[in-house]
Amino acid sequence: MSLSETHQPKAATSAAKATVFVDGASGTTGLGIAERLRLQNDIAVKNIAEEKRKDTNAKKALMEEVDLVILCLPDDAAKETVALVDSMGAKAPKVLDASTAFRVAPDWAYGFAELAPDQADKIKSANKVSNPGCYPTGGIALLRPLVDAGLLPADYPVTINAVSGYSGGGKSMIQSFEDGSAPSFELYGLGFEHKHLPETQLYSKLTRRPIFVPSVGNYRQGMLVSVPLHLDTLPGKPSGADLHAALAKRYAGSKYVSVMPSDNDAAKGGRIEPEALNETNMLELYVFASDKHRQAVLVARLDNLGKGASGAAVQNMRLMLGLPDK
Template identity: 45%
Template sequence: MKPKIYIDGQEGTTGLQIHDRLGERDDIELLLIDPALRKDIAERKKLLNSADIVILCLPDDAAREAVAMIENDSVRVIDASTAYRTAPGWVYGYPEMSKSQREKIKTAKRLANPGCHAVGFISLVYPLVSLGILPKNYPLTCFSLTGYSGGGKKMIAQYEQEKTPDLLAPRLYGLTLRHKHFAEMTEVTGLTRAPVFCPVVDDYYKGMATTVMLHDDMLCGKQTSRTIRDELAGYYAGQRFVKVAPELGSGYLNSNWGAGTNDLMITVSGTDGETLLTARFDNLGKGASGAAVQNLNIMLGLPEETGLI
């Protein structure tokens, strides 16, 4: 019997992308709601309790309400909102963190899909903390450049249909330094000192470049850009979707690298005493819907790349 999957909130940007990735597959049964009933509580509740795995693509409060409607104990949940990313009892959905994380995802009843900026940050910072290279109290700074699709339908319409001159240049946001991904960036990596994080949105559809800057003499051991690159390459060796560039960065790094895929590329750059770490990926791929499908595959015991590029 094919596993039944229900996407609650498939009308949004992430939900549509997940639906597109799952709609052509013949190894699952995709439960669909009548468009006229998509806000009908009774119909949604029926589908939420009929699926083997539910994928929630909803705002935080709506995601909490949906979880509360699930009474069938066998239903497993992947939530793409911010609501549960640091919640007790929920597994964080970045399988490349460690072997144990992938095993946790495989058996998870409740899984929180990572935030896009957080994926970039965690892919760079978690391994270095885990390897004992980056002190947990290091004063980290991070900026993360993203395409406008990460802002959802409203922002997409602004850039594509209602563009004003201020949208032609990069725009910094999250200026309170408490962006909604901030909590998971700090907690998942085990940092004891919160990073200073500033996201930037620019006039292109999708793609993300998340960058962390380091002073080598504040790290543990005698580190250089080359040793850090080699350590990260070893950490991610054998991973299907996360790769480390073989050479130190030079020239330009385009922030729309990997658009349309579930790939993430880490590039280490630097000079004497200073290192620049950059993770590039599709904010709608490894940063959202692609990650959800990868996690779904792991939970179903399927090859992780099933239905993904």
């Protein structure tokens, strides 16, 4: 298939459908986005022939004819493509980047629409949006409302523990689990330099760098992010109910983020598994608390390929294109 066969001029289709190009659709995030886009009947997806994929002129010509480009590339390649977009002037499309390259860049909107009451509007009006990481989505969702409410000091020594399915670890990790050479479970990122830490700290409004301990289990997808707290070390010594109320207030009316009731089945059983939200764009937040011991564990559950990646990307894409949520 030639380049001319894979896309048509924007003017031919823009009146009916918004046009999108996914650059780097062979990885897990790109494949997930492509699968979701097939269900979007108001989006026209433009493609480029495989042999033209690294042809700068061909890619530039395609990007001039689309409304939005979604980048599913390594950081360096994403930076190169954004530089190319920046050179296009008035012909430049909007950009949604799924790499870590621009997640803390001040001139990019952060693509966690539920971050703050006005965040969705910021995404709508932005030309450049960074799609959040999977772990930060859970961690920020738990921490930011508590910091904003004054229940958690910005300099609190936060520890974040998390477990993900192996699909979030890239091609080599996926291969090692699927060929049986990987262990059943492992901690990683123990050099304290995990790439998700900067955005987690920035958008949680933490002034003290949190300790983040990620892990991976021998299952494909699904994620739990947890934050343990000693309640008597917090200002005003709040109860678990106070923490729950702050989260519930922040996400009241949210379509994709749910603060689960304190008497839910997970709370009653004292356990929670990571795969229940797979293939969705949902994020569930839990507060497990003991008044007796004055301790709490906050937990976020999500699909690392859904709300943690591809699902969030499609949600952001629709905001950026001014399309109704669906």
